[in-house]
Amino acid sequence: MADVTVRAPAKINLHLEVLGLRPDGYHELAMVMQSIDLADTLVLRSTADATIRLRSDSPELPSDGTNLIVRAAELLRSRVGLPELGVDITLHKRIPIGAGLAGGSSDGAAALVGLDALWGLSLGTARLHGLAAALGSDMPFCLEGGTQLCFGRGERLEPVTAAGAPGQAVLLIKHPEASVSTPWAYGRCRDLRGDFYLDAEEDFEQRRQALRRGPLVAALAGQGPLPHLRNDLQAVVEPEVESIRAGLDLLRRGPGVLAVAMSGSGPSLFALHPDLATAEAARAALAEPLAALGFVAWCCRCGGSGVSLVTDGSAP
Numbered sequence: 001m002a003d004v005t006v007r008a009p010a011k012i013n014l015h016l017e018v019l020g021l022r023p024d025g026y027h028e029l030a031m032v033m034q035s036i037d038l039a040d041t042l043v044l045r046s047t048a049d050a051t052i053r054l055r056s057d058s059p060e061l062p063s064d065g066t067n068l069i070v071r072a073a074e075l076l077r078s079r080v081g082l083p084e085l086g087v088d089i090t091l092h093k094r095i096p097i098g099a100g101l102a103g104g105s106s107d108g109a110a111a112l113v114g115l116d117a118l119w120g121l122s123l124g125t126a127r128l129h130g131l132a133a134a135l136g137s138d139m140p141f142c143l144e145g146g147t148q149l150c151f152g153r154g155e156r157l158e159p160v161t162a163a164g165a166p167g168q169a170v171l172l173i174k175h176p177e178a179s180v181s182t183p184w185a186y187g188r189c190r191d192l193r194g195d196f197y198l199d200a201e202e203d204f205e206q207r208r209q210a211l212r213r214g215p216l217v218a219a220l221a222g223q224g225p226l227p228h229l230r231n232d233l234q235a236v237v238e239p240e241v242e243s244i245r246a247g248l249d250l251l252r253r254g255p256g257v258l259a260v261a262m263s264g265s266g267p268s269l270f271a272l273h274p275d276l277a278t279a280e281a282a283r284a285a286l287a288e289p290l291a292a293l294g295f296v297a298w299c300c301r302c303g304g305s306g307v308s309l310v311t312d313g314s315a316p
């Protein structure tokens with residue numbers, strides 16, 4: 001079969017609420033996640049030698065069995081019981097690494113979708129979703145994309161209609177030297193807030209309902225103003241990382257900004273804007289202080305889909 005190319009978009013968290021700690025050690029969450037059009041690209045080619053090979057244009061990224069792309073390919077191949085299948089994968093990395101933007105999870109989801117097509121498996125959405133959930137909490141969202149309520153440890157999805165969303169674009173910033181480990185952020189959350197965690201399923205469900213019926217979901221549907229964005233991990237990470245405090249302050253000063261928050265476990269920060277032109281104008285207005293503090297900045301549209309096969313030859 002000819003090469004298969006897959007687009008792997010990043011996500012931001014419009015809401016991240018930590019409800020409690022589960023018996024499996026993961027946190028029970030209530031989130032709203034949103035795809036953005038900052039994306040990696042994977043190009044996959046079949047090989048005859050039963051090896052899974054990855055190369056990428058990012059020198060910091062491992063290409064061995066610790067990379068989520070290789071882990072996804074190995075899991076898929078073993079689950080379908082076809083050890084003779086081989087693939088060469090080339091990754092064009094654009095999503096910053098360890099940034100709270102689910103770059104690795106989106107790459108893993110893209111590998112699942114790409115290999116399903118390349119190897120002619122036709123696994124279907126439910127099986128791909130199961131494989132994604134086994135690889136990481138954010139990965140099922142990365143498969144589906146768009147705007148979704150995400151519950152459980154992040155893998156239980158409910159689509160949100162965001163046709164009327166006031167924020168159609170983001171100004172996204174990241175400090176190259178800041179890094180936050182996801183397990184560390186959850187561990188810190190447990191240390192600081194663990195005594196207030198909920199533990200009854202009916203309490204979790206009450207919080208899910210509050211989010212489904214709350215002002216954020218209404219605003220996304222074009223029915224009301226955008227509320228303050230909540231990220232419980234931001235509340236524990238912000239006091240520890242100076243560049244996060246400085247970056248949030250800066251984004252709030254951008255002209256036309258609707259709301260500002262940290263994405264996931266950070267350290268990426270974003271400002272929601274009505275459209276790309278307003279986000280670009282804010283980037284231009286903040287160019288000097290952003291550069292002085294050493295931030296890298298991107299302007300992105302809030303996108304409508306998760307990983308997707310590229311069929312028009314437009315990527316990478």
Ligand SMILES: C[C@](O)(CO)[C@H](O)COP(=O)(O)OP(=O)(O)OC[C@H]1O[C@@H](n2ccc(N)nc2=O)[C@H](O)[C@@H]1O
Nearest residue numbers: 025026027105136137138139153154182183186264265
């Ligand atoms: C911070 C977020 O990006 C928000 O979308 C996600 O919750 C993290 O998702 P992810 O990177 O796919 O996370 P995983 O690879 O499944 O888990 C990494 C680690 O994060 C912690 N973790 C993750 C998800 C969750 N619901 N509870 C947790 O406590 C656990 O320590 C886990 O060992």
Ligand SMILES: Nc1ncnc2c1ncn2[C@@H]1O[C@H](COP(=O)(O)OP(=O)(O)OP(=O)(O)O)[C@@H](O)[C@H]1O
Nearest residue numbers: 067068097098099100101102103104105107138264
């Ligand atoms: N294909 C990949 N791209 C990026 N990171 C990867 C990949 N595979 C494995 N990793 C590892 O995963 C870790 C987290 O990287 P990633 O860029 O996914 O972080 P993140 O955006 O914070 O994720 P999340 O938002 O899901 O918590 C890094 O330590 C990185 O080495």
